[in-house]
């Protein structure tokens with residue numbers, strides 16, 4: 001791909017979000033906020049047992065309540081697709097997807113079992129409380145501890161998720177012989193995504209069998225094919241439009257049940273319907289799985305690794321094998337000849353867990369990087385130094401080179417900014433008043449991926465550009481970076497570029513996730529812009545007496561609404577004149593970006609980070625505060641340092657939540673999550689977050705994606721929890737291997 | 749179980765919303781939040797929890813910040829409500845706090861943002877936040893799941909500094 005010779009005016013510079021005005025004025029409309037004439041409101045009723053059968057569902061009182069239009073249950077639900085494969089989506093793991101209101105079986109607590117639809121939201125909510133349900137409950141199991149003996153390697157691999165590599169060398173033998181050993185068991189609690197915007201769907205009944213669907217998701221095309229397949233509709237009859245998403249973090253990757261329910265009700269009532277989940281109901285679908293791990297490291301006295309063993313068991317549902325990459329990171333990050341990594345699942349009577357910000361990585365790295373810290377303590381080698389001693393220039397899991405890897409620079413820059421050299425390695429060596437101070441660090445890695453994505457660019461004679469792609473902006477800044485790329489391609493101001501996203505009528509994109517959107521959609525937009533540039537240039541050369549007649553494309557620049565000879569800007573053709581010469585008033589091109597197969601075979605691409613953390617621990621109360629964070633990140637090219645920093649800061653805040661606060665607590669007797677609200681499920685608030693410094697380390701990468709971008713959505717969270725745990729150890733001398741690290745564990 | 753309301757069960761209510769006097773009829777259980785979002789179409793005020801736990805629904809109620817989800821609309825007869833839609837000046841000029849949020853990238857998904865901004869405007873008005881620590885403390889009723897907190901603090905600091913000049 002030929003690089004655009006234009007100067008990068010916007011790309012690479014800090015730019016404010018182009019959707020900023022809409023968001024600060026309240027004009028941005030989210031899925032539950034679209035309206036339609038005669039809009040009906042649905043309210044979901046959820047099961048109160050974890051497993052069993054519904055024996056009686058009495059809807060009479062609800063139906064009799066004023067304003068109620070219908071109560072949908074498994075007994076009267078309209079005909080939908082019979083086969084579970086019709087419910088499959090782009091992201092789902094192997095298994096048979098959950099089918100709402102399918103039959104009388106209850107497979108998890110909180111399962112939607114009825115939808116009350118009424119004229120107003122209040123009427124639906126009131127009537128929902130009148131639905132009476134009797135169950136025949138069966139014994140359930142929601143405790144991972146009780147199912148670990150039956151853990152199994154998933155027989156069918158989930159697409160896009162690398163299973164652990166084959167063992168190399170003799171990890172057990174090398175561990176037995178190693179002069180220094182550390183080993184430990186690690187727990188990570190259930191976590192729920194809790195985006196601020198609850199899941200919501202507004203289905204606008206357009207008549208003639210056509211539906212306009214506004215659904216909170218991270219991929220409109222995924223939602224569209226799900227609806228079409230489940231309800232037997234033509235894709236032409238279902239348009240999904242989601243311009244704004246109030247946070248996803250993975251919770252919008254797969255279609256959630258409110259989408260099914262809203263579409264079902266709209267089709268049956270032939271009327272527009274909105275279904276919004278309550279915050280409580282946000283705890284009745286996807287979550288991060290409860291995960292148990294064991295890590296054993298064997299090393300020489302100088303810290304050089306001789307053996308790595310990491311084993312994980314994660315919970316999944318009875319009906320699907322959700323899989324993520326938990327244990328592979330150690331084998332990618334470090335050089336070691338004897339490595340054994342395993343990943344197993346255990347079936348529980350819960351909903352299927354799903355991808356939650358950097359699925360797998362922060363869990364695996366919490367264990368790996370805590371163990372590396374322990375090894376540093378055991379050998380007396382500095383934590384940064386021990387990582388450098390085990391540094392690898394090759395991804396030994398895959399036996400491939402990296403597309404680029406500036407992790408060494410991350411360690412160095414991060415340590416310098418943090419003042420790491422002043423650290424006394426002795427635990428409990430720093431204190432101020434009643435607070436113990438600890439400094440800890442960890443490495444981070446996340447796969448840099450690129451996915452097949454298309455985009456369209458349309459330039460009009462007035463010098464305005466529109467770029468369009470079906471992908472989503474879930475708060476990541478996609479609108480802004482695509483606008484920057486488009487503006488630079490034609491030397492325009494950002495105000496002259498409009499970016500359209502989140503609409504099934506726009507060019508193809510996979511779901512937004514995995515940190516691949518900037519690289520993929522960014523490349524697609526650049527390709528589409530290049531194609532338009534070529535067309536425009538041809539017209540410009542044809543203009544009568546064109547000063548560009550004998551000039552080649554790579555010798556011109558696009559700036560100020562004109563095409564000019566780079567070496568002699570006085571020779572130019574205006575965009576409008578070029579179009580006139582070609583007899584057109586707009587030029588359009590759609591292009592598709594794909595990852596390079598050759599590079600993918602030869603290299604693996606990762607974003608890396610080195611994160612340094614200071615904690616203060618109240619010695620008597622055990623309260624932990626994260627007072628300082630420096631995260632040095634190598635992520636290839638940074639398109640917009642302003643939004644990029646925000647992405648990483650957000651990830652770090654998530655890491656703070658994971659390390660110290662977030663835990664959905666099941667009551668195993670009831671098989672149900674107890675703390676299903678923001679008061680009892682703690683996410684970080686403003687007072688929990690203090691100085692965070694993000695440093696982007698220079699990294700030039702021509703292989704990872706044509707525009708050199710690696711992606712930033714996940715890298716902020718991956719090493720954070722481990723760094724905090726290590727800092728707590730440094731402060732207190734206590735090694736906690738059970739997340740979240742709450743007061744009881746610090747004091748206990 | 750009492751009967752559910754029909755149109756005749758609604759009560760009269762007069763409110764000033766974003767400077768405009770409104771004569772309304774509301775059911776007794778309608779929250780100020782649902783009134784704004786569902787009846788008045790002012791969707792800028794967000795619903796994140798409906799339980800007073802997240803701050804997404806923060807509005808200025810008689811000049812003070814309030815969680816609109818915790819307020820039954822009928823009891824606020826005669827009150828003055830300012831929502832995010834009412835902050836910008838004539839011609840759409842952004843309120844200094846809105847402008848500072850854009851400049852400091854104090855949001856990502858934007859869902860908590862109207863609540864954060866209303867809260868921040870009131871905080872400055874309250875005059876009790878001078879240091880970053882105080883801002884953090886007094887802004888902790890507004891959750892941002894995207895984790896834009898450091899930028900939110902920076903935006904508020906900027907407005908405080910501008911006001912001090």
Ligand code: FES
Pocket residue numbers: 794795796797798799800801802803804805806815816817818
């Ligand atoms: S919606 Fe009112 S505080 Fe959350």
Ligand code: FES
Pocket residue numbers: 196246247475854855856857858859860861891892893894895896
């Ligand atoms: S900007 Fe997304 S929740 Fe605050």
